[in-house]
Amino acid sequence: MTKKKLALFTALLSTLTLLGCNKQEAAKNVDSSQASLAKSEVVLKIGDQKGNMRAQLEASGALKGVDYKINWYEFPAAAPVAEALKVEGIDIGYLGDAPFLFANANGGTAKAIAVYKTDPYPTAILVPENSPIKSAKDLKGKSLTMNKGSISHLLTLKVLEQQGLKPEDVTFKFLPPADGKLAVENGSVDAWVVWDPYTAYAELKDHYRIVANGRGLYSGYIFLAGTQKALEDQQKRVAIQDFIYRLKASQIWTNEHAEEFGKEYAKIVGLPEDVGILAFKRRNSSWDPIDADVIKTSQETADFYTKYQLINKQFDVSNSFDQGFKVTK
Template identity: 50%
Template sequence: MTSHLDRSRRQLLAGGLAAATAVTLPALVRAQGRPVLKAGDQKGGLRALLEAAGGLEGLSYDIQWSEFPAAAPLAEALNAGAVDSGPIGDAPLIFALAAGTRVKAIGANRSDAYGTAVLVRPDSPLKNAAELKGKSIATNRGSIGHYVTLKAITATGLKPEDVSLRFLAPADAKLALTQGSVDAWATWEPYTALAEVSRHARVLVSGRGLLPGLSYLAATDAAIAAKRPVLQDFLQRVVKAQRWSYRNVDAFSATLARIIGIPPEAAKLQFERRQQQWIPIDAQVIADQQGTADFYRQVGLIKQPLDVKGTFDAGFGATA
């Protein structure tokens, strides 16, 4: 398992850093002497939220954005120090930590996990998770799509080896599904909503009832040590922008659609049903995260037990 993990990490590092280099967009022109926050992001993530809410006004630091198609390459960029911080789901954070990434969760949010789902083509004969036995499923290794796949099949009594996992980036996985080279695609928002609205796929199994719906703003240990006030301010702006977004659903959905290049109806669908809320890093969050780590150990995705308590920094006050 270690050799597979190392090989996967090397591949993701190459892809992730290439992606970061290709799409790094300075949000502001750096002024002399101003701190710079190297902010990683995922499609439909923090940048769209902050821009829509006016949350980037009056900054005392500059932001250099790097967008990634999924959490795994973002985690590799964190590990390499290419970014200081970024949004990441509970499962990929476990995978990153087990691989030795020196990073901590500084803010937590919980959302409805419906949009983290196993999708099939509209004409697929598959009706439930049990029928995935012997089928091929595309997803990102260590992603929340990977996690929901394993949760869905083990809940029916199947084992990980009862399905054939193909580890592909979201765009390649979508293509593989639509062309029929895989039977299913396990993904997350906004990809799920986009597939539904475009009628390229339907939800076979959702994450509702299977996943705790946790995601985090993670930051490297080095950034926490050197840029703590900047990270604190950035997190508070994200929390404030999230509150604004649910008071201005139509306006935010339209801006989100424009920024990430998806139809407005898909942007609104994934946003409204997610119902994301920033919450304190409390005992329940830590317990839920420990459950995710224990499950990954159980199914063999991480080799050693992982005590998650030390992977949180609760001193940032995300809900203040």
């Protein structure tokens, strides 16, 4: 091979080698880009109760244009929501203030990030229409069913105290809502302590009577709470903040379209239309940020539980809140 041909061959070999390297580098860049894209796709695992948040968001169209994925998890009551938060099975969840504080006082580490303020009236003590219990005064010696540590448990203790009764004056049967109602219907329990939409259904369809309600006794607070892991993940935190904005927007829309939403809520959750309308219209609800008054009221709730030894020792609620989230832009 002449020197000229050798030079041309060497140059060609170098060019092919360089092209090969460039292709490998390009492939690496594509793989890296795809990995980065996959990493940026945020998935929020959200725990709901009876479709409350999801129904509002879907009916109002507030979820349009989200740039993250939502996986919904449906729960029948607050206790399993609190447990799911504790084991990080969900990122954020919807639950009443009493069960949230009860869970955190017993090892939970979730933080409340927004508060849904509602009329506490539908959290109530209910009895069948033919029950001899006519008012809260008649509860002495009776049995009541509820979720332990729930808003219904809190209400029961508040009502007993209001009537000058002690917890020992009644019998507590701790059961989830559906089992509690069944226990009342088969006669093994006298009264059912629960919240909407269970209350609305029992009133309208089963002709139960309310003998005590939560007004003046219970805050009406429901929290959106998140796990520490989710709140410390910056991408998820941005998505959670966006979700809260959308919750607030959906709540404003549903309040302005109460009748329309009540029907849609019933359809989404699988309730009769009149039950859905009643359960929603009497909420008088608003999503608000966590502030000093919310924390103060929550401390009073925790102290009340401590008084009745549901919480074993004094519990400082301050670490159970993250005030870094807004509800409006």
